[in-house]
Amino acid sequence: MLVKQMLLALIGLSSGMLVAGGLFSFIIELGVLSDFADRTHTGDKILLYEDAVVVGGILGNLFIIFQIQFHSMGWILPIFGLCAGIFTGCWSMALAEMLQVFPIFIRRAKIIRGVPWILLATAIGKGIGSIVFYYHRWG
Numbered sequence: 001m002l003v004k005q006m007l008l009a010l011i012g013l014s015s016g017m018l019v020a021g022g023l024f025s026f027i028i029e030l031g032v033l034s035d036f037a038d039r040t041h042t043g044d045k046i047l048l049y050e051d052a053v054v055v056g057g058i059l060g061n062l063f064i065i066f067q068i069q070f071h072s073m074g075w076i077l078p079i080f081g082l083c084a085g086i087f088t089g090c091w092s093m094a095l096a097e098m099l100q101v102f103p104i105f106i107r108r109a110k111i112i113r114g115v116p117w118i119l120l121a122t123a124i125g126k127g128i129g130s131i132v133f134y135y136h137r138w139g
Contacts, residue, residue: 020061024054030094032087 027033028050037043062068070076106115 016061020057024050024057027053027091030091031097032090032094035090035094 033046033049033053034043037046037049102119111118
């Protein structure tokens with residue numbers, strides 16, 4: 001029984017590390033950090049930014065999993081909210097820039113007719129997928 005629990009713990013930990021690594025690489029690949037470094041003229045500190053994202057993700061997960069609470073530190077909440085808002089805004093802008101992939105793909109694939117229908121089908125598929133996902137309470 002103990003071996004089975006240890007194996008499950010190892011599989012869970014490994015899977016979590018893989019997913020976290022994928023998320024961190026996705027954030028970095030979107031160019032959010034390089035945009036920060038470019039706009040602040042601190043490109044020589046990009047490795048520090050990447051380390052900060054990883055450490056922040058790890059600490060955030062630990063705080064959530066172990067329900068660590070800080071008492072009498074309400075003053076830090078607005079600062080955290082501001083930083084999280086800035087980061088989320090930059091991340092969403094990077095995702096919006098990724099939408100430029102569609103016109104490039106359509107041009108290279110030489111799709112001449114039916115582009116609005118392809119986009120409509122994609123949107124409907126995403127919508128139906130979301131409805132099914134939340135209807136079955138998978139999320």
